[in-house]
Amino acid sequence: MSAALILDACLVLLVLAVAVWTIAARETFPAIAGFVSYGLLLAIVWVRLSSVDVALTEAAIGGGATGVLLLGAAARLTDRAGRRPAGIGLRIMAGALCLAITAALAFVILTLPDPAPTLAPQAVAGLPATGVGNPITAVLVAYRGIDTLLEKIVLLLAVIGVWCLTPDDSWGALPAPWGTARQDDAIVLLARLLAPVGVVVGVYIVWVGADDPGGAFQGGTILAAMWLLVMMAGLIAPLPATSRRLRRVLVAGPALFLAVAFAGFAMSGDFLSYPPAYAKWLIKLIEAALTLSIAAMVGVLVIGPAVRKR
Amino acid sequence: MSLLRDLFTVLMVSAGGFCFLAGTAGLLRFPDALTRLHALTKADNLGLGLIVLGLIAQAPGPLGALKLVAVWLLAQLAGATATQVLARAVRAEGRDSP
Structure with missing residues (x-):
């Protein structure tokens, strides 16, 4: 062993x-x-x-x-x-459902032929057409771009869902309790020291995503964490749901993705198809815009809806 | 030379692992929140430092070594500030004595 x-x-x-x-x-x-x-x-x-x-x-x-x-x-x-606590019936049902899913997954994995079927060679073979070196990024933004696009729209819907939870009289208020209470010196120090490093790391992870592990979602989440940290420290105020600037950032990524997808009709004759000469730059551009949008989406989801002032 | 380097790595990483073990024992055995935090951070910072020191000997070039040191520094920063925040929350709640 x-x-x-x-x-x-x-x-x-x-x-x-x-x-x-x-x-x-x-x-x-x-x-x-x-x-x-x-x-x-x-x-x-x-x-x-x-x-x-x-x-x-x-x-x-x-x-x-x-x-x-x-x-x-x-x-x-x-x-x-x-x-x-949930009732015994509900617990038994949840347990049975989990067991069924586990059993089905185990069955599928254990009955896979050896070697398991894979699309990896095709994914790697298509890389030159996309211009990126990381097959995962190629799958996410090029081969299965439509999934990624829809995923971002779902995230936008989640943001709208959270905003819908705002009581009528609090609409446009700053989401509490962020940045209102007097903050701990330790958090302020952490925000001042860590945020610049975190922003560089987040952007770096998006940038290397073209050729190495990394990408918009991972980098965007790091950027969101840094935004939240700086807000927690009270160094900047959270943006209310009515902020135009925030809304523009939220839709920037999905909007650009959609625009490029439709431009595909004109440029290379199909929805979401990139002209090979510009594929890499288009993918990087979409990733950059998506990163900002994802950071804003995750941040807004964590901040949550504004609550009634007491 | 390679044998000496490997020996150094094994020694340092083992010592680091021991520090984590001691910190965990403190976390489980110490009587109140503040002493538990103390055990955790002291042992973890030292433990991670020793592990990083051991791994630097195996790092592929100075850039790799620098990344390891950066990991250690960032973990120290996050650990130290999180502990401060936790300790102040404990004190504010008046639970700092058993």
Whole structure:
């Protein structure tokens, strides 16, 4: 038994243990802490499977953004809502559903022919036409661009959904409690020191995404985290939902993506097709605009709706 | 020379791992929130530092080594500030004594 196999086995056991612990945790906060650790451990699993792009996304979204969203949701839950445990019937149903999904996935994975069918060679073979060197980026923005486009529209819908939760008399108010209370010096120091570094790292991850693991979603989430950190420190005020500037940034990425997609009819005769000569630059341009939009979307989702002033 | 370098790495990473172990023991065994935070940050910063030191010997060139040091510094910054925030929250709630 090699050292790598022992390491992987330990990792699998750890992931399973954290997953069980997260489900078994009775309080909301420990369950979220478990979920975040689970996401970070899963990121290591993806690295072990040589899927560094997925690992970066899992760490940024599964461990980071979702964890913060859940924490925000838990903080908003009053004693009235959410403290009531689910009934035994609902729990059995949820358990049965999870079991069925696990069994189906296990069946599919275990009955795969050896070697498993793959589109990887085709994905790599098409790379020269796109001009990018990272096949994952090519899949996301070129081969399956329509999925990515729709995904961003869904995110926009989520932002609209969160804004819809604003009470009528608070519309246009600054989302509380961000930046209102007197802030801790430690957070201010962290925001001043970390934010510039984080912005560089976020932009770098988008930029190298063309040829190496990285991309708009991972970089955008890092930028969102830096924006939130600076807001938490009270160094800048959060933008209200009525801010034109914020709305322009939110739609910039999807709008540019759509515009390029329709321009495809004129440039190369089909929706979402890039002319090979400009493919790389168009993809980078779309990624850059998407990054800003994703950062704004994730940030707005975490900030949540404005609440009634007391 | 390669053997000496590997030996250095194994020693440093093991020492770092021991620091994490000690920090975890402190987290589980210490009586109140502030001492637990103390155990966690001191052991983790030192532990990560030792691991980074051990891995620098294996780094592919100075740029790789610099990245490792950057990881250590960023983790220290985040850890130290998060601990400050947590400790102040504990003190504000008046739970700083057992």
